[in-house]
């Protein structure tokens with residue numbers, strides 16, 4: 109199996125006296141969906157923020173395509189092709205789809221905004237993701253359904269030659285039909301060759317769409333496995349106790 113696109117080795121991160129990530133290894137492959145699971149407070153969002161350069165790690169290695177890199181800001185991460193779609197979508201209701209997708213990275217033609225080219229690229233990106241439910245890219249985001257918003261947020265992330273797209277609970281607020289749409293889109297991103305990390309609490313979503321599952325338990329990586337090698341029950345055990353049979357963390361003091 110080829111070199112991972114992203115590989116983290118031995119990542120540690122504390123906030124003051126609280127160690128939130130302990131010696132975390134994590135790898136993500138292109139063309140695959142990696143589900144990142146774990147209980148509330150396990151450290152999923154913190155790990156993702158370290159990958160996205162929002163937080164600096166205290167120690168550990170960060171490799172892209174097998175090469176060590178330094179990521180100290182979201183800009184560094186963006187340069188490496190890493191885009192994150194956060195839980196709280198960070199779309200602006202009072203702006204339309206094009207304005208949202210290009211917010212802060214607008215195209216210009218001389219001193220004026222190059223609206224036609226942005227409009228075209230926004231429409232092309234949505235079409236490339238086979239998104240057909242959005243009528244016009246000039247619709248205000250406030251007029252979109254939850255699923256459509258999530259779609260726009262994802263399209264925004266893939267607009268920038270991204271290689272790795274990370275989605276923090278993209279279906280948490282969605283109904284059944286919209287969840288299915290978003291999961292289909294997540295699958296399509298990977299099928300187009302991107303590396304995708306999906307944070308989710310929903311085992312059905314995880315099993316429906318992921319190739320690999322990484323389970324965090326109290327800030328430690330309990331296991332990273334192929335989805336076809338585990339059952340729902342095993343993953344639930346990894347999430348709730350950090351181990352399941354021969355998988356997972358070895359108890360301290362135990363002889364391996």
Ligand SMILES: Nc1ncnc2c1ncn2[C@@H]1O[C@H](COP(=O)(O)OP(=O)(O)O)[C@@H](O)[C@H]1O
Nearest residue numbers: 123126128146147148149150151152153154155
């Ligand atoms: N900025 C912060 N300062 C202090 N503690 C934090 C901060 N962010 C997260 N934590 C703590 O880190 C732990 C992991 O949080 P988080 O990464 O949000 O978990 P998850 O996303 O898996 O629910 C929690 O105990 C949380 O309280």
Ligand SMILES: [Mg+2]
Nearest residue numbers: 149152153154
């Ligand atoms: Mg979280």
